[in-house]
Every structure is written in C-alpha cells, then in structure tokens.
Amino acid sequence: MLKITPYLGIFVLIVSIAGLWFPLLGYFLLLVFATLMITSIFRGRWFCGNLCPRGSFNDFWVSKISRSRKIPKSLRSFWVRVPLLALMMVFMGYRLISTQGIINQIGMVFVVMCLMTTTIALIVGISFSPRTWCTFCPMGTMQNIIGGHKYKLHVDDSKCINCNKCEKKCPMQLEVHTSDHKPDCIKCGRCVTACPTKALAFKN
Ligand code: SF4
Ligand code: SF4
Numbered sequence: 001m002l003k004i005t006p007y008l009g010i011f012v013l014i015v016s017i018a019g020l021w022f023p024l025l026g027y028f029l030l031l032v033f034a035t036l037m038i039t040s041i042f043r044g045r046w047f048c049g050n051l052c053p054r055g056s057f058n059d060f061w062v063s064k065i066s067r068s069r070k071i072p073k074s075l076r077s078f079w080v081r082v083p084l085l086a087l088m089m090v091f092m093g094y095r096l097i098s099t100q101g102i103i104n105q106i107g108m109v110f111v112v113m114c115l116m117t118t119t120i121a122l123i124v125g126i127s128f129s130p131r132t133w134c135t136f137c138p139m140g141t142m143q144n145i146i147g148g149h150k151y152k153l154h155v156d157d158s159k160c161i162n163c164n165k166c167e168k169k170c171p172m173q174l175e176v177h178t179s180d181h182k183p184d185c186i187k188c189g190r191c192v193t194a195c196p197t198k199a200l201a202f203k204n
C-alpha cells in the first residue's frame, strides 16, 4: 500500500505562498481536484490518506505543533459539511466568473482558495488534532459522498481482542473496530499496521 510522504506537504506552501507572485501555480489544484474525484469513485477517501499534499502537510508538519486533542464531533456533522461544500462551490464559481477567463486571474482564485483553506487547516490543526481540517474539508466531504462505501475497512471480530491500538493510531479519530461504517476512513492503513492480531483488512 502506498504511504503518504512528508514531501507532498511542500506543495501546499509553494502554491499558497509562491502562488501569490506566480498565480499559474494555482492550476496545480486542478490536478488535485481531478485526481481525487477519479480515485474517490473506486476507493472513497483513499486520496486523502495517500496522496493529498495538505493531508501530508497536516500529518507531518502540523502534527509537530498540534495540541493533539479530541476533534469536536460537530465538525463531522453533515449539517456543517454539506453547507460548507455548497458555499465553497458558489464562492469559487462566483470568483471564477469574475475573472472573465483571464488565465492569471483564474490561477489566483485557486491560490487564494489554497491559502485560505491552509490557514484554517493550520489553526484547527494546532487547536485540536493535525487532521481536524480533514473532518470537514469540502473535498473530503465530496469523496465521502461519491465513494464512502468503496474499499471498506473490515474488522474480523473473531480475531479482535479489543486492545484499541487501532483507534489510538487513527488520524481521523474514527471508531475503527467498533463500527464497520466509516465513510470518512482515509485508507491510510495505520490501524492495519498497528493491529497485533491482523483483524483489519480493506475489501472492495
Ligand atoms: S480532507 Fe481535504 S485536505 Fe484533507 S486530505 Fe482530503 S482532500 Fe486533502
Ligand atoms: S480507520 Fe484506519 S485506515 Fe481508516 S483513517 Fe483510521 S487509521 Fe486510517
């Protein structure tokens, strides 16, 4: 299984900061959107746990300064997430129309979006847990809706000894072994590696 690397997180800084001077860097986000949309059809939120630059930024960089506390349940609520997704779509749509098709200005719309979301991710990541932003990120919500039922993590109850080691490792703070319904599982595989009895496995 592909493991997320710390180096991907550098792209977040490059686009958010250097993009202010070189707006064309914003188009990198289009590549990210396209990849996550395609992978979500087959593997749900796999992109979040294996390829997302901001996921890497949160895991490897924000984690060094995070207070590592419990993520508030309210942030996972679809009453928060779906309106946020809709708001982001409307806001992006409005800003893109205002550019009147000027290439540099379109790039700047993506750069500003990246900078704004990175700032929020940093604030909530420091205040709670590194992956807090990923519990309500509009792109995560989109993947949850498209493919949340794909490539599920299954628990073999006959092997599980309820040691809870899996939950301690889960960056999304999910109920790893007590529930089979985990559309927000980012398929990072950390729980699978941590399980001493090999009770966890992904299945399509
Ligand atoms: S939830 Fe958003 S920021 Fe987090 S890993 Fe997924 S796409 Fe990236
Ligand atoms: S349940 Fe396991 S694979 Fe899914 S996010 Fe948590 S640690 Fe990663």
Ligand code: SF4
Binding pocket: 155, 159, 160, 161, 162, 163, 164, 165, 166, 167, 176, 177, 194, 195, 196, 197, 198, 199, 200
């Ligand atoms: S780590 Fe494995 S054995 Fe322990 S609670 Fe999780 S699934 Fe069960």
